[in-house]
Amino acid sequence: MGRQSYAGDVLVTVEGIQATATLYGALVNSTSGDWAQPALQVSRNEGETLHFADVPAGEYAIQVFQDLNGNAELDQSRRGVPLEPVGFSGNPSLFNGKPSADKARFEHGSADTQVSIRLRQPKKRN
Numbered sequence: 001m002g003r004q005s006y007a008g009d010v011l012v013t014v015e016g017i018q019a020t021a022t023l024y025g026a027l028v029n030s031t032s033g034d035w036a037q038p039a040l041q042v043s044r045n046e047g048e049t050l051h052f053a054d055v056p057a058g059e060y061a062i063q064v065f066q067d068l069n070g071n072a073e074l075d076q077s078r079r080g081v082p083l084e085p086v087g088f089s090g091n092p093s094l095f096n097g098k099p100s101a102d103k104a105r106f107e108h109g110s111a112d113t114q115v116s117i118r119l120r121q122p123k124k125r126n
Contacts, residue, residue: 007057008112012043012050014064014087016119022067024074025050030061030105035098055113061104062089064117085119094120 012025023046026039040060043050050064065074066085075083080097088104106115 007054008108008110010052010055010060010062010108010113010115012052012062012064012089012115012117014048014050014117014119016085016087016121017048017066018085018119018121019066019068020046022046022070022072023048023050023064024067024072025052025062025064027052027055027060027062028101030059030101033100033102035061035063035101055108057109058107059105060089060108061101061106062115062117063104064088064119066119081122082120083122085121087117087119089115089117091116091118 014023022044025043027041028037028039041052043052064087068084074086077083088099089106090104092099092103
């Protein structure tokens with residue numbers, strides 16, 4: 001009989017929060033490199049931390065956004081530019097737009113994993 005593998009938690013600390021609004025995070029399998037896939041877990045919190053429980057060992061990516069208008073969605077322009085604060089695991093550059101899940105990849109083993117994500121504020125238009 002095979003040994004049961006322990007699934008650790010993924011604990012996310014979010015930096016750069018500038019308003020009181022709900023924080024949402026989506027955990028995805030990074031091997032597809034695609035954010036359009038359904039999230040394996042979604043976490044929601046009013047504070048600066050998100051908790052994904054019992055995550056099996058593997059390669060993952062996390063997208064976080066702060067829902068400033070309370071509609072439970074990341075608002076974007078017609079060109080796909082985020083209109084609300086957003087961040088990704090690994091804190092990749094957003095200069096060329098939303099990074100692939102592969103660029104935000106991190107390894108998660110059988111123990112708990114700590115991830116720090118910095119929110120990027122949307123650019124103000126004049």
